[in-house]
Amino acid sequence: MSDQKLKVIPLGGLGEFGMNCMAIRYGDDIIVVDAGMMFPDAELLGVDIVTPDFAYLEENKEFVRALVLTHGHEDHIGGIPFLLSQLNIPIYGTAFTLALVERRLEEHEMLDEARLHRVKPGQKIELGPFHVEFVHVTHSIVSCVALAITTPLGVIIHTGDFKVDPTPTDNVLFDLHTLAEYGKRGVLLLLSDSTNVDRPGYTASERAVLPRFEEIFNRAERRVVVACFSSSIHRLQQILDLAATVGRKVAFIGRSMLSATEIAHNLGLLTIPDNLLLRPQDIMSVAPHKVVCVVSGTQGEPMSAMSRVAVDNHKSLSLERGDVVVHSARIIPGNEKAIGRMMNHIARRGAEVVAGSMNPPIHVSGHGSQEELKLLLNLIRPRYFVPIHGEYWQMSKHAALASHLRSYGLEDTFILETGQTLEIDRHGARKGEKVTVGRICIDSGSIDEIVEDMVIRDRRHLSEDGFVIPIIAIDKHTGKCEGLPEIVSRGFVSMEERSELMASARQVVLRTLETSSNEERTDWGVMQEKIRADLKRFLNKQTQRRPLIMPVILEV
Structure with missing residues (x-):
């Protein structure tokens, strides 16, 4: 065994939601897993997005081998332009994930310099001392992978975001077999998603929303307007198939919705039946009972398509009495008031609002509940375990969930927060020294418009006094x-x-x-x-x- 140390360095996403970014270092070689962003809380006045502070990577840029991506959600890829502005490293991800990254880099005029490498589940790549295998997992977005990273000291499994969907809409199952094989051979460290650790049982399959949509599509006498995340390609496929069955045309509204559906269709991940699509400008001229509109902007963002539709300020769609508006998305904490206002506006137009928890559901989570988290722990049986992706209390609960594995070889569980490192060598694992981390506040999404702490303090001062x-x-x-x-x-x-x-x-x-x-x-x-x-x-x-x-x- 080598005398070199293996270090796990979380730069974002532990003890908080969003900004997921983790560096893994062995000797003088570093790989980075994900580079996400988060939306600001109410205290960060006038700030549009928040990214991790990549100072540690910039200080060690000659050692950084690559950025490896698990999937294409903004909290995992949104910080990439800001990372690439500091160090231009190769990026590895699945075709759909990289297509979303390309759109983001295009906005910042950085696409020409980027070195993007497409990978497929099952593929293995070599990055210095790291051998990375991409393992297919199911989640609320298509083309997600977990990472099996073989190092000279042992294997690290990074789950990314996941749920174990037994009946995915594309029939591509979670690759439990590969993870179980790694578990048999021995896994040094498991890093696993903690988002839904407080939910007992199993997370419902993506197909669980179909009965509710069928009921709505069949009873609605006028337009059906569905607000959902543009990245939920599985959900969009079900809406398209159901619309074709009941004889309704489908119109996509919103910049991100048009972009995501175009990318998914071009990559063969979204099948659109012939003569089904309706141009947004034709919505109001088609008989209302023949139309389904799929709209982006589920979180009540001020200038999003759904927010503009709600206040009757959209050029293509005007809600009328008897229309049914379906909110098929989770409410991200902090957005409750904005979404409530949006729904009030919709109701004032005389439309029916379908939202919230119900059975059958109108929305299902993309993250595994307790039984799925236990399933992965039991299959992989790591020597060391670090819960990731969640608030401290959630990671703490996830650590408790793993305690039964102590009789099966689990030596220790570590609850880390952003900046707190984990060191592993041939003598074992322990918490290492902290690295300097922070967050970068950015106005209007531009790399050049970083907001200093002093500016935010002044804005808070102005807002109060x-x-x-x-x-x-x-x-x-x-x-x-x-x-x-x-x-x-x-x-x-x-x-x-x-x-x-x-x-x-x-x-x-x-x-x-x-x-x-x-x-x-x-x-x-x-x-x-x-x-x-x-x-x-x-x-x-x-x-x-x-x-x-x-x-x-x-x-x-």
């Missing part, structure tokens, strides 16, 4: 104030309070000017700081609030 701008005109020859200072405020105090308070504030600024020396008055930097300090003290005393104060001095 508003701002005050004292405007002072000073004679550049005499250094004297020309007239009373003007004070502009927004988001600070109400109109009734403003006049009296601002009159007093003007006097404070005037007093500051009068008590300053001629020398100070000709140094704008000094004067701005003095005015800011005096005004801050006065306003805080009067209102117990701390608005952002930005003095403006005009030379006249």
